[in-house]
Amino acid sequence: LHNATLYSPDAAETTADFAAHCSAVRGSYRDATDDSWRNRGERVTNKISVLMPYPEQTHTTELRLAPRVDSLRGCTVGIVNNSWHCMNLIVDEYRRVLVETYGVTDIVEKRISAAQKLPVPDVEEMATRCDAAIVGIGN
Amino acid sequence: MTLLTSTRELLDDDSEVVNQYFYDRGLTDGLPVIAPTEERVLRFVEAIEHGPSHSFGRVPPLNGLATIEKIAVNAVMAGCRPEYFPIIVAALEAMLEPEFELAGMQPTTNPLTPMLVVNGPIRHRIRLNCGTGVMGPGWQANATIGRAIRLILLNLGGASPGEVDKCTQGFVGKYSLCIGENEEESPWEPFHVGRGFSSDQDVVTVVGVNASTNIHDSSASWEDLLKTLTRSLISPGTANVADSYSTPVIVLNPLHARILADAGFSRERLQAHIYEHARLPADGLSNRRAHLRREDGAERFLVDGEIPFAKDPLSILIVVAGGMQGGHSCYLPNGHYGHVLSREVGGQP
Numbered sequence: 001l002h003n004a005t006l007y008s009p010d011a012a013e014t015t016a017d018f019a020a021h022c023s024a025v026r027g028s029y030r031d032a033t034d035d036s037w038r039n040r041g042e043r044v045t046n047k048i049s050v051l052m053p054y055p056e057q058t059h060t061t062e063l064r065l066a067p068r069v070d071s072l073r074g075c076t077v078g079i080v081n082n083s084w085h086c087m088n089l090i091v092d093e094y095r096r097v098l099v100e101t102y103g104v105t106d107i108v109e110k111r112i113s114a115a116q117k118l119p120v121p122d123v124e125e126m127a128t129r130c131d132a133a134i135v136g137i138g139n
Numbered sequence: 140m141t142l143l144t145s146t147r148e149l150l151d152d153d154s155e156v157v158n159q160y161f162y163d164r165g166l167t168d169g170l171p172v173i174a175p176t177e178e179r180v181l182r183f184v185e186a187i188e189h190g191p192s193h194s195f196g197r198v199p200p201l202n203g204l205a206t207i208e209k210i211a212v213n214a215v216m217a218g219c220r221p222e223y224f225p226i227i228v229a230a231l232e233a234m235l236e237p238e239f240e241l242a243g244m245q246p247t248t249n250p251l252t253p254m255l256v257v258n259g260p261i262r263h264r265i266r267l268n269c270g271t272g273v274m275g276p277g278w279q280a281n282a283t284i285g286r287a288i289r290l291i292l293l294n295l296g297g298a299s300p301g302e303v304d305k306c307t308q309g310f311v312g313k314y315s316l317c318i319g320e321n322e323e324e325s326p327w328e329p330f331h332v333g334r335g336f337s338s339d340q341d342v343v344t345v346v347g348v349n350a351s352t353n354i355h356d357s358s359a360s361w362e363d364l365l366k367t368l369t370r371s372l373i374s375p376g377t378a379n380v381a382d383s384y385s386t387p388v389i390v391l392n393p394l395h396a397r398i399l400a401d402a403g404f405s406r407e408r409l410q411a412h413i414y415e416h417a418r419l420p421a422d423g424l425s426n427r428r429a430h431l432r433r434e435d436g437a438e439r440f441l442v443d444g445e446i447p448f449a450k451d452p453l454s455i456l457i458v459v460a461g462g463m464q465g466g467h468s469c470y471l472p473n474g475h476y477g478h479v480l481s482r483e484v485g486g487q488p
Contacts, residue, residue, distance in 0.1 A: 051145040053294040055203030
């Protein structure tokens with residue numbers, strides 16, 4: 001604040017005084033949309049370099065994906081059902097569409113409770129038996 | 140040459156410009172932040188032994204690498220002082236253990252957030268509030284340590300509200316929730332000593348919690364206090380009733396704790412008493428919540444046909460914090476499958 005007066009409640013008892021004070025204070029700041037100050041030799045806003053808080057790389061970019069299947073016809077598909085109400089409804093529709101529309105021959109469903117993990121033996125069984133898997137989270 | 144490798148942006152050195160920049164990109168909790176300049180970030184990195192590229196793992200679900208540099212950038216933004224940094228690092232290290240189940244906490248509809256409980260001499264060195272208003276405003280250490288954790292979960296874990304973080308309502312504790320135990324006015328050994336540490340160690344404990352519920356009783360009678368306490372703890376809508384794996388937290392004010400201690404209650408005896416008396420009849424749950432309990436296999440925790448407050452007495456966490464006046468304690472339910480974990484501050488990973 002170069003030229004603004006300090007606000008004192010005692011000295012600005014009326015609304016008009018207060019409004020004048022606010023105007024003076026505002027006038028001492030550079031309007032963010034007004035860059036005319038650049039040519040007037042007034043206070044120049046410096047630049048600062050800030051570091052970004054987000055990751056430049058994420059694990060997703062480094063994950064090795066399982067081989068994709070060209071077609072689901074004749075495949076065995078695994079479904080992990082986390083037992084939430086919606087997933088219990090969706091899983092029946094998955095079964096119907098996979099068999100009727102995509103020619104899937106067998107479906108292996110494993111149920112887990114809410115936020116629990118699929119036990120390792122079940123993961124290994126699915127990896128052995130299934131050509132593809134759907135991890136269902138219906139919440 | 141700099142040691143820091145984060146992407147940089149050149150901004151006007153104007154707090155409004157800086158704040159708007161970060162806010163517009165979804166990198167804040169909605170409150171103003173301190174500009175994370177290299178000089179500020181380096182002061183944090185220097186506060187601990189590890190170099191800026193040292194990593195404690197990845198923060199799910201975005202799986203951003205939790206390097207010292209990135210943790211420091213977020214801590215600066217939160218308004219922390221460098222001397223708080225070891226607590227943040229230790230807490231995050233614990234939260235990234237698989238047992239903490241951060242991946243389940245981040246996107247859940249449950250109003251769940253990590254609560255940090257700090258024990259040891261560091262509480263005094265950094266002026267962490269343990270007494271009057273311990274969960275309220277006014278204390279830089281409490282406010283900004285918890286906030287740094289939230290910004291890390293947002294920026295490294297990708298828990299953007301409404302997009303990845305699907306919390307139905309949330310609660311204010313998701314901005315920040317960090318308390319110190321009032322060891323000096325507690326009648327019992329410090330919370331972290333019961334968890335295997337020595338009293339002179341600085342320790343942070345992390346546990347996922349829901350919003351706190353006030354428990355008010357200004358009686359000087361221990362029988363009255365226990366009656367109010369046990370009956371306040373159990374209700375069919377709280378998370379830990381349906382999710383019996385959880386570890387609910389009771390924060391007793393020091394006066395309540397002393398009245399109970401004077402009546403012969405150790406922390407362990409109080410845990411056992413609450414386990415015995417804070418119970419809900421099994422038919423007190425809705426069909427849906429009873430179904431969830433069956434799906435979770437929690438029926439085996441029923442005792443005499445009733446649902447206890449937790450699956451066993453040791454799962455009931457009792458911390459002493461707050462002031463001596465007014466007769467207010469609280470508890471924080473917990474709908475989290477993750478474990479409560481403690482780490483020494485400044486300890487070896």
